[in-house]
Amino acid sequence: MKRLLMGLSTAATVAAGATPAGAAPPNIYHTISSAHGAAVVVSTVGCEQTEIFVSSSTAMYAGQPGPVNKQGLTAVFVRVTDTCAEASGVSAAAGGGAVLFQADGQNMAPLVVDPRLTAASISTDIPGTDGDGNPVTIRLSATWTGTGPLEHQTTNVHNNYPGEGNVNSTDNSLRRTATAGVSVAVGGVTASGTDTSALLEQVKSRCIEVARPGVEDFYPCFGFPA
Numbered sequence: 469m470k471r472l473l474m475g476l477s478t479a480a481t482v483a484a485g486a487t488p489a490g491a492a493p494p495n496i497y498h499t500i501s502s503a504h505g506a507a508v509v510v511s512t513v514g515c516e517q518t519e520i521f522v523s524s525s526t527a528m529y530a531g532q533p534g535p536v537n538k539q540g541l542t543a544v545f546v547r548v549t550d551t552c553a554e555a556s557g558v559s560a561a562a563g564g565g566a567v568l569f570q571a572d573g574q575n576m577a578p579l580v581v582d583p584r585l586t587a588a589s590i591s592t593d594i595p596g597t598d599g600d601g602n603p604v605t606i607r608l609s610a611t612w613t614g615t616g617p618l619e620h621q622t623t624n625v626h627n628n629y630p631g632e633g634n635v636n637s638t639d640n641s642l643r644r645t646a647t648a649g650v651s652v653a654v655g656g657v658t659a660s661g662t663d664t665s666a667l668l669e670q671v672k673s674r675c676i677e678v679a680r681p682g683v684e685d686f687y688p689c690f691g692f693p694a
Contacts, residue, residue, distance in 0.1 A: 507648035509661035515552035540578025616645030
């Protein structure tokens with residue numbers, strides 16, 4: 469589930485090389501700067517287990533020429549399970565037991581994070597639905613404190629499209645393990661807990677298109693950074 473949450477906020481990639489001799493100037497290049505935090509909290513009291521999955525991000529992206537766009541995305545999933553009960557079908561939890569309550573939702577609230585990934589936070593009310601499809605509001609508060617070393621990775625990619633042009637891209641990624649404190653309130657359920665193996669990530673990327681002379685509609689970076 470944590471891998472899935474990290475996938476909610478993903479950035480595709482990638483570095484600029486020299487323009488080939490005789491090639492036209494770059495048609496366009498795309499840039500992105502994004503940061504993402506994820507956490508999973510599981511707490512158990514007797515037979516009742518409460519799980520909270522949180523993903524929050526903030527991003528800035530632009531095509532040149534073009535405006536700079538900023539966007540946030542925060543998602544949360546809450547599930548309460550009776551682990552001592554037996555259930556099947558949609559009422560069964562992934563790890564067994566009967567689901568007593570669940571809710572999920574997302575909004576455009578951005579993660580607040582420092583550039584070195586030492587701390588991040590999000591506090592927001594998220595519209596969502598419960599397990600029966602009824603509308604609910606999920607009150608979320610989460611903080612991340614960096615605990616591990618700052619990991620850095622750079623990826624450079626050059627792709628040649630025969631007869632069309634070239635694409636050069638770069639991806640600079642930072643990553644740090646963190647301790648997250650999470651609390652939620654929804655549908656009469658109030659829960660909180662700590663994830664000592666939470667993650668903070670940051671990605672800065674650029675994608676450049678270089679079309680060959682006479683080639684039009686060469687946009688391999690289209691959809692970047694999705």
